[in-house]
Amino acid sequence: MIDFSKIEQYRENNRIEAKKALGGLPKSIWETYSAFANTYGGIILLGVEELADKSFRTVDLPDPEKLIKEFWNIVNNPNKTSVNVLSSKDVFVQEVDGDHIVVINVPRAERSYKPVYVDGNPLCTYRRNGEGDYRCTKEEYQAMVRDASVKTQDMLVLEEMDMDVFNKESVRSYRQRMRLSRPGHVWEALEDEDFLLKLGAVGIGSDGKKHPTSAGLLMFGNEYDIVREFNTYFLDYQEQYDADTRWTDRIISSSGDWSGNVYDFYFRAYNKLIQDIKVPFKMEGSVRVDDTSVHQALREALANCLVNADYYGRQGLVIIKKRDAITMANPGGFRIGIDAAKSGGVSDPRNGAMLKMFNLIDIGERAGSGIPNIFRVWREQGWVMPAITEQLEPERTILTLCFEKTADKKSAIKIGDKKSAISTKMKESIIGYLTDHAEAKASSIAEYIGLKPSRTRDYLNELIAEGIVVAEGGNRNRSYKLKS
Structure with missing residues (x-):
């Protein structure tokens, strides 16, 4: 207010x-x-x-x-x-x-x-x-109409397609993972078609025959069939380690040398994302545990990106991994407020059937705890808090996960230093906060941008030096506001 x-x-x-x-x-x-x-x-x-x-x-x-x-x-x-x-x-x-x-x-x-x-x-x-x-x-209007539906987008039965759209290897792989996650499950003995029907990947059309659902096509279809329904469908994973090279490694759904579906993309991208994650030596009995809370958070973030994408939207889904950050961008805005998503307890996935499919192989959270868990893990690691932004024209949701320590003494900021670690994005966040709040203390701003107050004051001092922000009061009573 x-x-x-x-x-x-x-x-x-x-x-x-x-x-x-x-x-x-x-x-x-x-x-x-x-x-x-x-x-x-x-x-x-x-x-x-x-x-x-x-x-x-x-x-x-x-x-x-x-x-x-x-x-x-x-x-x-x-x-x-x-x-x-x-x-x-x-x-x-x-x-x-x-x-x-x-x-x-x-x-x-x-x-x-x-x-x-x-x-x-x-x-x-x-x-x-x-x-x-x-x-x-018209595209933005249609996207809002789709999201207003009680049924999630991926429940649509695609009656113009038949069962040949499924990639048999993807279905076999999924069923194997489900056997490991849920041994003895009641669906285990079913034939593939009946299994996919129970899973929600197949539905019964008005002609009384079995057809793939949108969820089934996206998860287990072949890319050349997926784009028949989702014309702008595109999945893209990039590693950008070299400033002189656009990308050093890349996975795209349209390459033709793999299925190109969401299920296979998840595991290909995830295995790339975790390659640089340090794993402490830990034993449970005689077995080494290679899974950490960071691994779990990355699985959650990637699944969240995939199940909340609007696959009818433009520009596709893009994952970019750099040495110090990962960004995950998907077409479509948040279906609930970002603050509500951070608080947890509310789950409103755009593709609910796909989320169910991931849940059955122990990937993703339905109870709305996924995003709070990601923030918790980053806080425990002492990293800069994740940033979730919404973009319009076209509508996109972007999650940024930085691996920079919030209180890294080696990156202390010096005014006027060309090597200053202050990012333009952080300064823009501070300016935006002070636009909505006539004045604020460093502690309030720090909580908003996810940094410690001491680090936030360094950013504020830079903005003061640039003539954008002014400080009033001293010591504990000091507050900041935009310069008139």
């Missing part, structure tokens, strides 16, 4: 929109309402004007209660908005230095309500990018 006593320090961004509104309820408010609901949520301020230097100044609305009444009448009109995602506490009058303004807190809409559109026209669906609203492409 905004600190209204310091409103002049805020700026418009992807979560804040200011409108003067002296002439009544602005027509453009509905585009912003749709955009906030379809993106991350946000706050609309009526009675606030944006000055030439981008700072805010309040004006006294002559009749704020009338504006609120008009807003409620329109937002509840199905001919104007597809759904009202607000509650009564989300709209109120706020007094700021004697001026009366209206605050409208638009929450992020649940996926079942999306897309939130206006004027009774699904083509009038908006999203927020930076400090502006934009009309969604």
